[in-house]
Amino acid sequence: MNAPPRAPLPPDGRSGRTSNAAEPHPSGDPRFKLLDAALKRHRRRQDALIEVLQSAQELFGKLDADVLIYVARGLELPPSRVYGTATFYHMFTFTAKGEHTCTVCTGTACYVKGAEQILAALEDATGIAAGRTRPDGRISLETARCLGSCGIAPVVVFDGGVEGKVSAAAAVEHVKGWLADGTE
Amino acid sequence: MEPSDLDAIAERERASAKPRRIRVCSAAGCLSAGARSVRIGLEDAIAQGGLADRVEVSDVGCMRLCCEGPLIQDDPGGTMYKRVRPEQAPAIVAAFDAPAAEVDQADPKSAFFARQFSIVLQNSGVVEPERIESAVALGGYRALHHAIREMTPAQVVQEVTASGLRGRGGAGYPTGLKWATVAKMPAGRKFVVCNADEGDPGAFMDRSVLESDPHRVLEGMAIAAYAVGADQGYLYVRGEYPLAIQRLEKAIKDAKRLGLLGTGIFDSPLNLRLDVRIGAGAFVCGEETALIASIEGGRGTPRPRPPYPAESGLWGEPTLINNVETFANIPAIIGKGAAWFASIGTERSKGTKVFALAGKIRNAGLVEVPMGLSLREIVEEIGGGSPEGRPIKAVQTGGPSGGCIPAEHLDTPVDYESLARLGSIMGSGGMIVMDDTTDMVDVAKYFMKFCMDESCGKCIPCRAGTVQLHGLLERIGGGRGDRTDLAKLESLCDMVKATSLCGLGQSAPNPVLSTLRFFRSEYESRLEDRSSEAAPATNSPRG
Numbered sequence: 001m002n003a004p005p006r007a008p009l010p011p012d013g014r015s016g017r018t019s020n021a022a023e024p025h026p027s028g029d030p031r032f033k034l035l036d037a038a039l040k041r042h043r044r045r046q047d048a049l050i051e052v053l054q055s056a057q058e059l060f061g062k063l064d065a066d067v068l069i070y071v072a073r074g075l076e077l078p079p080s081r082v083y084g085t086a087t088f089y090h091m092f093t094f095t096a097k098g099e100h101t102c103t104v105c106t107g108t109a110c111y112v113k114g115a116e117q118i119l120a121a122l123e124d125a126t127g128i129a130a131g132r133t134r135p136d137g138r139i140s141l142e143t144a145r146c147l148g149s150c151g152i153a154p155v156v157v158f159d160g161g162v163e164g165k166v167s168a169a170a171a172v173e174h175v176k177g178w179l180a181d182g183t184e
Numbered sequence: 185m186e187p188s189d190l191d192a193i194a195e196r197e198r199a200s201a202k203p204r205r206i207r208v209c210s211a212a213g214c215l216s217a218g219a220r221s222v223r224i225g226l227e228d229a230i231a232q233g234g235l236a237d238r239v240e241v242s243d244v245g246c247m248r249l250c251c252e253g254p255l256i257q258d259d260p261g262g263t264m265y266k267r268v269r270p271e272q273a274p275a276i277v278a279a280f281d282a283p284a285a286e287v288d289q290a291d292p293k294s295a296f297f298a299r300q301f302s303i304v305l306q307n308s309g310v311v312e313p314e315r316i317e318s319a320v321a322l323g324g325y326r327a328l329h330h331a332i333r334e335m336t337p338a339q340v341v342q343e344v345t346a347s348g349l350r351g352r353g354g355a356g357y358p359t360g361l362k363w364a365t366v367a368k369m370p371a372g373r374k375f376v377v378c379n380a381d382e383g384d385p386g387a388f389m390d391r392s393v394l395e396s397d398p399h400r401v402l403e404g405m406a407i408a409a410y411a412v413g414a415d416q417g418y419l420y421v422r423g424e425y426p427l428a429i430q431r432l433e434k435a436i437k438d439a440k441r442l443g444l445l446g447t448g449i450f451d452s453p454l455n456l457r458l459d460v461r462i463g464a465g466a467f468v469c470g471e472e473t474a475l476i477a478s479i480e481g482g483r484g485t486p487r488p489r490p491p492y493p494a495e496s497g498l499w500g501e502p503t504l505i506n507n508v509e510t511f512a513n514i515p516a517i518i519g520k521g522a523a524w525f526a527s528i529g530t531e532r533s534k535g536t537k538v539f540a541l542a543g544k545i546r547n548a549g550l551v552e553v554p555m556g557l558s559l560r561e562i563v564e565e566i567g568g569g570s571p572e573g574r575p576i577k578a579v580q581t582g583g584p585s586g587g588c589i590p591a592e593h594l595d596t597p598v599d600y601e602s603l604a605r606l607g608s609i610m611g612s613g614g615m616i617v618m619d620d621t622t623d624m625v626d627v628a629k630y631f632m633k634f635c636m637d638e639s640c641g642k643c644i645p646c647r648a649g650t651v652q653l654h655g656l657l658e659r660i661g662g663g664r665g666d667r668t669d670l671a672k673l674e675s676l677c678d679m680v681k682a683t684s685l686c687g688l689g690q691s692a693p694n695p696v697l698s699t700l701r702f703f704r705s706e707y708e709s710r711l712e713d714r715s716s717e718a719a720p721a722t723n724s725p726r727g
Contacts, residue, residue, distance in 0.1 A: 003536045050464050081482070088483040088640075089464030091423050095314035108386030108580065109542035111630055145634075146385035147424055147465065150542035151213045151250025151549045151587075159511075162216035 025070060031059045032070065039074040046075050053086055062093050071162070090145075098133045098140035100159055100178045102126075107146030109153040114168070118154055119143065121168040125175055138179060185443040189327055190320050193442075195578045196323035202240040202312070205256045206276070207446065210243040210307065211550075212427055214253035216449045218270070222254050223272030233277055242318075245396020248297070249290055251548035257309070258283070265291040277379035284461030286615040295565045296547045303536050304512040305552045308396040313431050316438035325444050327515040330577065331407045333451045335518075338578055340369050340411035344514065346522035348534035352472075353379055353507030353689075354582065354611045356533075356600040362504065365494040369502035376409045376456075377415035377505045379475060383422065383467040384583030385613030385634065389538040390508035392550050394421070394428035397512070398435035404511030406456055407518055412504050415455045418479050422463045433458050459715075467584075467638035472497075472505045475642065485642045486686035507536055507659040509610065529555035533599035533610075543580075543616035546571045551615075553598070560594040563617055570659070574619040578702070584631045584638075585691035587682035587698025590622065607698040624703040625710065628696045629657040646689025649680035653696065663710050670707060674700065 006175045025032035038055035042048035052075065056067050070161055074078040084093045106108075123129055127138050133140040147157050152164025156171050208214075208223045226241045247255040252486060253267035256276070261284040264278060271297050283289060293299075301307075312318035319325075331340050336497060345360025383391040383587040392545040394401060405417055421429050436458050441443040447455045461479050468474045472493050478484035479498060497503025513535060517525045526534050533555035539562065542548045546568030553562060559579055563569070570576050578588040587608035589596065599609050618627070636650040654672045659665045677693035684690045700707060 008342050038576050045481075047479070049481035050478065051304065054462065054464065071582075083481050085481070088194065089251070089483075091465040100567055106385070108384075108583065109548070111385075112543045112616060112618055145383065145465070146213075146387070148388035149216055149250075149385055149392040150616075151195065151538055152217060152253065153542060156218070157282065162212070164213070164216050182230050 023184045025064075025066075025074070027147060034059050035041045035067075035070065035112075036074070044075055049075060049077065049085055050089070053082075053092060057092060062096050064094070067108065083123055090102045095133065096137070098137050100138065100155075100175070101140045102140060102159075102175055103142040103157040104143050104147075104151070104171075105147045105149070105155040106143045107148075107150060107153070107155075107159070109150035110146075110155055118156065118166065118171050121172050125172045126179075140176060187326065188232040190325060190329070193317050194321040194332065195230070195318045204280075205237045205259045206239065206241050207244040207247075207259060208241060208307065209245070209247045209255045210313075211246040211250075211392055212425075213246070213250035215469075217253035217267075219254035221270045222256065222268045222273065224561070225270035226256075226277060229274040229277040230551065232274075235277065237275065242312050242725050244310060245308045245313050246305075246392040248300075248305070248549055248550040249547060250545075250550065252288075252290060255290065262292055263288040275409060280590060284346055293401060296549075296551075296568065297560065298568050299557075300552050301536055301554050303398070303516045303525075303528075304400070304509055304538050305395060305550065306516070307400070308392065308550075311397050311399075313398055314434055316435065316444075316712055319397070320360065320442075323519070324399045324515075325403055325439075325508060326712040327519040328403050328406050328410075328444070329450050331518050332410055332450050332454055337367060337411045337413060340407060340518065343522045344411070344517060346531075347512055347517045347525040348522075348529075349517060350508065350533065350600065351507060352509035352513070352537065352612065354585065354609055356610060358505065359510055362506070363408065363411055365492070365648040366414075366502050368403075369495060371384055371413060372414055373416075373499075373501045374414040374703070375473070375498045375501060375503040376405050376412065376414045377479070377503055378405055378417070378419040378508060378511055378518050379472065379476060379505055380419055380421040380425075380508045381463045382508075383426075383470045383638075384585075384610060384612055384614045386540065386542055386580070386583060387612050388540045388542075389550065389613040391422075391425050391428055392540075392569040393508050393512050393538070394425070395431055398428075398432050399439065400515055401432075401508055402435055402439055402445065402458065402514045404514035405458065406449065407514050408455075408504055408506065408511065409434055409456045410454050412502075415457065417456060417458045418461050418498075419458065420461045420463055420469070420475055420479060423465055429460055429462060436460070450507035459716075463609065466640070467634075467690050468640045468686070471688060474686065475505065476503065478606050485640045486688075488685060509613070530597065532600045532601060535648045537598065537610065537613060539613045539615045541567050541615050541617070542573075544570045544576070544622075545617040546572070555599050555631045555675065556597045558595050558597050559589065561592065562598065567617065570617065570619045572619075575619045577622055578618045578624070580608075580616040580618060580627070580634055581614065582691075582694070583614050584634045585609060585687065585694055586611045586614075588618070588627065588702065589698075590702040607694065607701055609694070623661075624699045624706045625657065625661045628699045629654065629661055632657055632692065635688065639688065639692075643683075643685035643689060645680045646685065646692065647687070649684070650692055651681065652676060653693065657696070660707060660710050665711055666712060670711065 072082040156166045257264045265287045272287045338701040341363045349359040350356040466484045469478045469485045474486040493503040538552045632654045637656045639646045641647045
């Protein structure tokens with residue numbers, strides 16, 4: 001069996017290109033400047049693609065086509081490679097998140113402790129299926145593989161705050177609070 | 185940096201310690217239970233009581249009984265408090281001579297703690313993960329110095345081989361053999377990689393080790409780099425573990441500052457640059473060739489082996505890939521000797537194993553036990569049985585690659601071979617307890633859905649086979665299957681197992697096969713349901 005083709009870059013950790021390959025983004029959006037800083041921090045190394053995409057997603061909230069093309073130019077990679085990599089990993093998203101995000105852990109420990117019922121109750125309360133965002137942009141409902149907090153299963157994350165031993169009723173109450181008070 | 189410098193750091197650490205120290209668990213489980221506000225409460229209580237010169241609060245790692253968090257421990261005295269609330273802080277601080285009676289206590293002498301044996305977790309819950317001085321004061325980096333100064337690389341490999349240590353990521357490949365393969369490759373660029381892509385749902389051992397004692401892992405990697413002749417390494421950590429990533433990055437920075445990583449470690453010719461790489465959420469990246477592709481910045485798809493990464497890994501160079509727990513065992517093996525390590529455990533499975541005990545179990549948390557202990561001792565004595573007193577039906581080990589061991593086999597000793605004989609695997613250490621309310625066909629479907637979603641799509645047996653298997657399980661689970669479906673399920677399991685490219689597909693049928701083996705009646709009763717309904721057979725509505 002032949003070894004697969006290798007990413008074309010020297011692995012010596014020092015040879016990142018320093019020239020600014022990307023033109024400034026025509027929109028003048030200041031976030032592209034911050035993305036430039038991220039590219040620079042990784043010395044425009046092609047093997048830092050995933051890290052750069054993570055920075056881009058933090059800045060923009062999602063990965064739009066023009067952000068992906070900007071990254072491709074910045075790292076001198078074919079856009080197909082950038083798109084292929086971005087779509088491979090679950091953490092990258094191409095649609096905007098809602099104001100609030102509720103993530104239900106569906107790991108094995110949470111599963112045996114009733115995560116499916118919690119998820120069903122939340123789908124009911126928010127009116128959206130897992131993985132979707134409400135049309136009004138208020139809430140995104142997501143699932144996670146395993147958050148590694150199995151000792152306190154079942155686990156639900158409300159806007160980044162991890163809560164353990166959650167009941168379906170408590171989870172529903174939490175998201176109903178969001179719906180009642182959109183500014184919180 | 186010399187051992188005397190390490191001693192000096194340790195001495196300063198001891199001299200600056202206050203007579204009393206209250207340790208607060210700052211690992212992920214306790215943090216989500218509110219450990220941060222407990223810590224603030226304790227500090228306020230100390231300040232208000234004017235005790236700042238006598239009592240201090242320190243952030244430590246996992247104290248193991250995760251289901252009862254936040255946990256704190258008083259030192260000296262050793263009283264461990266559980267489910268602490270911030271308003272209880274003044275009472276705890278005031279309790280000098282006797283424990284604060286009004287706060288719930290965990291008994292460190294109970295079976296959950298007393299039956300454990302620690303190598304990997306020796307300093308977990310004691311050492312401060314964000315302070316390298318604390319790790320050094322507890323003996324950190326002494327084994328690295330010993331290896332570099334007193335041993336040749338070949339002797340280090342020999343010592344690891346003699347210890348009998350086997351890979352803790354799941355497959356149990358002899359670690360010494362892997363090291364020897366990389367060491368034997370011609371001198372040149374080589375890499376060490378720590379696989380911290382703990383993807384098995386229900387497993388959190390590696391997360392706890394990284395959050396609790398990151399320097400132990402770094403020291404193990406540095407010893408490995410010396411033994412195999414590598415000068416660069418990566419830790420590939422799941423993106424879902426932000427705290428572990430943050431602590432690792434700080435640990436690497438601190439170790440570099442003290443000259444324990446970087447250029448000229450311990451003034452020897454050994455150089456080692458370590459970088460953290462963050463996984464972006466793909467279970468298949470736990471497979472070593474997929475992990476390599478991901479570190480190189482591409483799609484994390486596996487490739488056929490051979491060549492094994494030990495010969496041709498990162499950028500085609502020889503690469504040593506070990507799991508977090510494997511590396512964490514190394515300092516103890518070098519420090520205390522292979523013979524000591526080999527005296528623990530069984531004939532073919534040496535040392536200890538860390539398990540993440542969760543599910544329908546009273547004492548959910550982190551457990552480190554000598555290999556060879558029976559599942560019953562782990563589940564019933566250490567774990568305390570099921571919380572509502574319901575009968576335990578099965579124990580699941582190995583996650584989506586493993587199997588369900590039924591209650592009648594609970595006396596099986598935990599070692600690689602015994603678990604394999606039961607159609608399960610040691611796995612990375614997730615251990616999920618299920619009681620009689622758990623539906624085993626649904627468990628099989630749950631894991632198959634996981635593998636179906638996580639299949640990378642490169643090879644057809646896994647990409648299409650998992651979808652078909654999931655469809656069959658939906659059909660049987662929904663009472664719409666017949667005997668031919670069951671036969672199809674079994675033959676398709678064999679096909680996917682035999683022909684998939686990587687471990688994900690090869691092991692994806694395991695949960696189905698093991699539930700079929702031990703809980704076949706649950707499948708068959710669904711078939712009978714169908715015939716009693718006398719509904720005409722229809723084509724499978726696949727879900």
